[in-house]
Amino acid sequence: MDITIIGAGAMGSLFGSLLAQSGENVFLMDIWKDHVSAINSQGLAVEFDGKTSRVDIPASSNMQDTRESDLVIIFVKSTQTKQAAVQALKCLNNKGVVLTLQNGMGNADKIAQVVHPDKVIAGTTSHGATMLGPGLIRHAGTGPTLIGMWSGKNNAGLENIKNVFCNAGIDTKIEDNIHLIIWKKLIINVGINAITALTGIKNGRILDSPPTGELVRTAVKEACDVALAHGVKLQDDIAEQVFDVAKATGPNRSSMGQDADHKRLTEIDAINGAIVSLAQKKGIHVPVNQTLTALVQTLQENYNPEYQTGQKK
Numbered sequence: 296m297d298i299t300i301i302g303a304g305a306m307g308s309l310f311g312s313l314l315a316q317s318g319e320n321v322f323l324m325d326i327w328k329d330h331v332s333a334i335n336s337q338g339l340a341v342e343f344d345g346k347t348s349r350v351d352i353p354a355s356s357n358m359q360d361t362r363e364s365d366l367v368i369i370f371v372k373s374t375q376t377k378q379a380a381v382q383a384l385k386c387l388n389n390k391g392v393v394l395t396l397q398n399g400m401g402n403a404d405k406i407a408q409v410v411h412p413d414k415v416i417a418g419t420t421s422h423g424a425t426m427l428g429p430g431l432i433r434h435a436g437t438g439p440t441l442i443g444m445w446s447g448k449n450n451a452g453l454e455n456i457k458n459v460f461c462n463a464g465i466d467t468k469i470e471d472n473i474h475l476i477i478w479k480k481l482i483i484n485v486g487i488n489a490i491t492a493l494t495g496i497k498n499g500r501i502l503d504s505p506p507t508g509e510l511v512r513t514a515v516k517e518a519c520d521v522a523l524a525h526g527v528k529l530q531d532d533i534a535e536q537v538f539d540v541a542k543a544t545g546p547n548r549s550s551m552g553q554d555a556d557h558k559r560l561t562e563i564d565a566i567n568g569a570i571v572s573l574a575q576k577k578g579i580h581v582p583v584n585q586t587l588t589a590l591v592q593t594l595q596e597n598y599n600p601e602y603q604t605g606q607k608k
């Protein structure tokens with residue numbers, strides 16, 4: 296399968312390396328020039344379980360340099376989804392489809408404004424990866440990947456993509472209701488990300504203090520009310536699931552925490568900010584999510600100006 300990955304950071308490089316190692320024809324596109332030239336000169340280095348392997352994958356930072364593809368995977372941060380969707384459109388062959396496994400709400404809709412909605416696949420992944428430096432990533436954790444057609448209409452290519460992923464060691468399942476799956480992942484991020492980004496704590500610490508736990512519960516309850524108003528019923532014990540994830544990832548900083556630590560733009564607008572926007576459409580008050588969103592926006596707006604584009608590593 297001809298696969299282009301737009302956004303070859305931690306996750307794009309991880310998926311690219313797994314798919315290339317299983318024999319797929321992978322092309323990486325990323326605007327970070329040092330990373331791209333390291334991949335092209337030495338191969339992409341992937342650290343896993345203390346061992347480092349190198350994978351040869353062609354990469355480019357020139358956005359005119361496209362390859363016709365059966366599948367384009369978008370793995371930029373949600374702040375860059377629109378630009379990546381425009382790029383994806385240039386890479387698709389006649390039957391080609393676009394997949395997003397990004398965090399947050401709104402990515403698939405943004406892609407579907409640029410690419411035909413019946414060609415958009417959305418999903419979530421429990422794989423984790425960390426960018427260690429140009430040409431070097433760490434595969435931090437594994438878990439299931441869930442995919443489904445965003446429009447709900449069948450696409451013959453979906454089963455093929457699942458098989459290609461499974462063959463590459465990416466345990467993948469097709470979900471009929473991918474909107475629900477994305478809401479569930481969003482709720483986890485709503486509960487953990489902004490609070491850890493603002494306070495500097497590791498994920499596990501949200502369990503340690505009653506006021507922090509209460510804040511998580513209220514943010515999650517608001518998000519569940521908004522989901523219900525939009526026709527999505529989440530399980531009653533979803534807050535407990537958020538605490539379970541925080542416990543399982545206890546020693547880690549959330550991705551938003553890491554972005555704040557490195558003074559990069561965060562995905563706040565697609566996470567707590569998405570709850571605020573969706574709440575406004577239904578006339579619902581979400582004061583905790585509104586406050587968390589405003590505080591993270593304030594934090595990132597006051598980074599040193601050289602970091603404001605989010606490109607400084």
Ligand code: NAD
Nearest residue numbers: 302303304305306325326327370371375378397398423424
């Ligand atoms: P990352 O910052 O490591 O990678 C994003 C890459 O996109 C960067 O290398 C950047 O240079 C590149 N980029 C930015 N704008 C671009 C553009 N216009 N065209 C091409 N490339 C561009 O981020 P990540 O951790 O790989 O996360 C990507 C997405 O996956 C996010 O939505 C994140 O929430 C989600 N996610 C991450 C993890 C994880 O463990 N890292 C796990 C699950 C989901």
